[in-house]
Amino acid sequence: MRSSSSYILFISLIILHYVSCQLQPSQLTTMNNLHKLLQTNTNNSKWNSSQDLSNPCSWTGVACTPNGSSIINLSLSSFSLSDVDSSWSSLVCQIETLRSLELSNNNLASIPPLLLSSCDDSLEVLNLNFSSNGLTGLLTSFLSGFRSLQVLDLSHNWFEGGIPERITEYRNISLLDLSYNRLNGSIPTGIDQLSNLQQLILSFNNLTGEIPPSISNITSLKQFAANYNRFTGQIPNDIGQLIGLEQLLLYANHLTGEIPNSITRITTLKCFSANQNGFTGVIPQGITRYLSNLDLSYNNLNGLIPSDLLSQLNLLTVDLSFNSLEGYIPVNASKSLFRLRLGSNWLRGEIPVWSSGNDTPSLAYLELGYNDLSGLIPPELRLYKNLSLWDLSHNNLTGSVPRELGDLNRLQGVQLDHNRLSGEIPSEIGGLEILVNLNMSWNLLSGSIPPSLSRLKMLTNLDLQVNNLSGQIPDSFGSMDKLLELQLGGNKLSGVIRSLPTKLKIALNLSSNSFTGPIPDSLNRLTSLEVLDLSNNRFSGGIPSFLTQMPSLTQILLSNNLLTGLVPRFNPNVIVSYGGNTNLSFPPSNQPAKTVSVGIVVASTAAVVVLMVVTIVAVIVSRKIHRVNDNEESHHSSQPEVVKSRLLTLNEIYRTNLDFTKVMKRASYASSVVLKTSLGTCLDWNNRYIIAFGVANGLAFLHGCPPGPIILLDLSSKGIMLKSLNEAQIGDIELSKVIDPSKST
Template sequence: MERYARVFFLPLFLFLCCFSFFFVYGLAANSSQLVPVQRDIMTNLSKSLPTSQTIGVWNTMKDPCRWVGVTCSPPPSSVVTALALSGFGLSANSSLVARFFDLLCRLHDLKSLDLSLNFLTTIPSSFFSSNCSGLSGLESLNLSHNVFTGPLPSFSGFGALQSLDLSYNSLYGPLDSGLEKLTRLKLLNLSGNFFHATIPARVGGATAPSLEVLVLSAARLHGEIPERIFDCENLTLLDLSQNNLTGSIPDGIERLSKLEVLLLSSNNLTGIIPTSLATIKTLSQFTANENHFSGSIPRGITTHVSVLDLSNNSLTAEIPSDLLSPPNLEFVDLSSNLLEGPIPGNWSQSRLYLLRLGGNKLNGSIPSTIGKLSSLTHLELNDNVLGGEISSGLGNCKNLMLLDLSSNQLQGHLTKELGYLEQLVVLGLQNNSLTGEIPDELLKFRYLSTLDLSQNLLAGEIPQAISNLKELSVLNLQSNSFYGSIPDSISSFENLTELQLANNNLSGTVPRMPGSLMTALNLGSNLFNGHIPSYLGDLSQLEILDLSNNKFSGEVPTSLTTIQSLIELDLSDNLLSGVLPNFPSFVRVITTGNKDLIISNSSPNTNTTSSNTETKKKIADVFVMIEAFIGGFIVSILVAVVIQKFLNRGKSNHQNARRHALHSNRPFPENSIERLRRFQHWQYARNLSLR
């Protein structure tokens, strides 16, 4: 009997528990947790929002503590402690703005107010004054990404403020006005404004002794970095990037013993990189790229740093032998400097995933120990004076996605070990002295998007297996010694947008091309013959078609006129004949060097020296008419020239006509790697504010 009682009462007990829970929860949901005064304020606030986007959301629930963006203290006597109205569509054009901010001032327990990502242009001046005494306890204020204009407000009523974000507005004027009373600030972000001012010394120092995060990037600041800014000894993040700051980094930066992130990029700073930076043990990120720093890179600067960007400066001397060896190093960009000497090869197993040393004067060979960098995903050694063969050690960098060794003096064959780089997306080896054929190992990449082998000494036929590179979008083999015909498999590419095969010894007829071609198809300066295939007109997205300096004959197919995206067509120096079809006016057609090609008068956009008989006769008649007129004039000029040459003792200047080279070599496609210029310092800063 007891057993059956358990079976009967247990489900009943569970039902009553669930019913009680949902009953109590329903009561709580329909009764406000807020104290009556604040409940009334929030009710009025919902009716005064200067937007129509969120009123419905705020009216759907009776308890304001459950409204979107509202945070309250625990019950029973709850008060509103935070309002996050970011992206609510708040607009200053509404007549409700003054009422809205007046109500905010009555939320005496509010600690955090976020009005970012709205369309506010002005805030009533009373909000920032002592009249808004209700917000005297506010600790965090975020007004970023609005359209505020004018100078900085006074903030006289916000003495407890610890975090202030006014970034990405249209504020202007001096930075020291209005901030002098914010003595408890830990975080200040004024980036993305139009101050056109200098950095005042009292942004730091006694004005804000507790300041931990100072972000003044892209704020149109000029002048020098004040030394007193280093009095803020609690600073962990200092961002002065993207301004017009001049002068050098002041002495005393080592006083910032807690500094973790220092961003000085995109200014006009000069002088040397201080050696004292190496003594800041907490420093993990240092970027000073796009300045005018000179001198050598200090030794030990990467002992603690994980991210170092000194690119686009005027740094000289050799790379310190210890710079690339620290195990915590992740990102190094020293590109576009005047560095010389060999690449240090004493690196250990590290976290380094990006190494950019391009655009310097580095010499020697690529160290064989580079294979130890197993985490490397981006390696750029382009535009140096590196010689020798491509290091087989690169084959051990199996996480490489981008490898750029272009514009060096590399020799030898394409090493088969490159085929081990299964993750490769971009391979740039152009403008070297590489020889031999394309090995089969380089035709197995699953993700390769750009392959540039141009301007080398490569030979042999283009392999049929090149179509195995299914993801290829740019293929550049121009200015080599490839021969034979273009493989028919070329048409199977589905993503190819640019094909550069100019300046080789390719022959035969042109096969069908992939319909995905968009940027360019360059077959100039080869040995192709026969008629121009009409199916080239199927390349509806193509912008540039270069068939120049070959042996094409016959008429120009009218199908080429249907390529709607075409802006340039080069047919020069062939054996073409017949009448040139009429192309749209926006297409530049080059036909020089085709003596039997007839150009109609309706082709004003055509650059030609056609030998049309009638045209030639008219030109000849003109020359006969003017010959007699200018004959005597030329003789007199020659006499004058002889006299002048004698007076100048044989000194003369000769000007040689230059013909624009249509087949100029295209540079390596723009790097697909977006530089690590800006870090997620705001997320970092927010974490600091929550400490």
């Protein structure tokens, strides 16, 4: 009897469990209808015919309660939803147990009205994500319901207008992300009414005004991101009241004043980025006491670097470049420090030695260029085995290049240019197997070029110009297959050139040396070379006709040599200089005056277009400067890349301070030259202005695209197409996705 009862109980439990694990019939019907609708109306539904229609809880993006009876989370991210048919929204509203709805990465231009009406009445949604769509209009139209929201993500859209005061009524919200929109106006003064707010993300908008002091009252705040806006004024003095703040991102604004000392009291703060502003005064003592990442670059800070700034145990990255800091570099630095940028200040003294013992420091990026540092390069730098970028350029360093440099086998970039270094180039450098960029130009280096440099198989840019180097170019240089640029001008090199790297593309500069013999036949293989400078040497013989067949050549300088014979006919787009060769002769159609005039026309036309585009772009997107910030990358981020001989680090920036008076004078002069040719009658000044303005607006649009900036490898007249003389269009968009960067400069 007992056995029979136990059996019945066991069967009952199984049945009960089976029944309880079944999705409610109404939700099962709703989900199958939604499945059918999305299969019919979208081309990218993640719910295909292989889905188990009897168990929606197993579908992609669907999450149910533990017993499987109710749907609580629904993600339709990347389902190609659009405004063409929004009937799916009425089905979503029928899932009364829904607590999280994600609709990111779709093609919605507006929020379906049913979601704002029916869903708000029937659902208690806590998490709502509409990021990365094409939503337009004002936020006011959206903020009319869902008062129970805890997470609201409307980032990467096209919302305009201000942040409405109504946002302060969402008292339960913990995450508010409005970044990457077109919002303007100021932050509501009553923002502190959101007492549960933990993440406030307002980056990449056009917000103005001051950061309200009331924000210091939101003690629950962990992340405040207001970067890339137009905020003015100062950081609130009471910012230190945010005792749980972990990340404070204020970079790329118009903030001024001093950095408040209260920031140093936030024990939880790990990342503080306030670069690209107008901060003045000194750096507060103890600012890095709790930080992992500090970026105060591109400001007007002055005074000394606090003695304890680099020595904090948890410190990973520090960027103080492009300020007016004075004095000496602190003598103590944390072994955890991964990236240090102190370039473009007024720092003096010697480079400190931060390492002792056998421990390997973490430092991988060291940038001290554009200062007033003096003394020797310390050989102890050999202990920095993790160094990837080493920039000591534009200082007053003396002595020799330490041979210990060859021990740093992780180096990809070495910049020692514009110092007073002497002695020979160490042959040990040839052991840096992954070195990409080597610049030792504008020093006092002597001796011959070590043949071991040809072992640098990854090297793309080699710049040794303006030194006292002598001897010949090593024959082994012909094996450097990755080299794109070779700068050897302004030395004492001599002899006959027998071998050159065959893949040079950017430039070959052998000017102002003592090379003799004919122009080498090895140049014939440089079919992708753009600039060739052989001027101010003792080359003799004729100008080879193969130079006229180099398709990528834009400029060739042959002046002040001993060349003789007939000058071959170059493409009119190539700027040719051959003055100072007294025994050259010219055919009637290739007189020097005509060649020079073509060069003037090409150069002046380019100057007009470039100057106008730069001027207008500077006005339209003066604050939209692309920059990769330390706070957006971990300290294990990727290695630096080399582009056109300029070493770009993960924290590089491009900025220009334009003197518009000088710009307009140059533009006026250039235009006067251009308007004197046949070109002036083809394109008048008004059309040029309209075209330049159209290009500038195109660039501004590409930079601010909601999904993120679009890559445009090169902007030149060849890539500008005219729909009419009043409408310019930018071509060659995102070619980087289909070409090999090593095949083009």
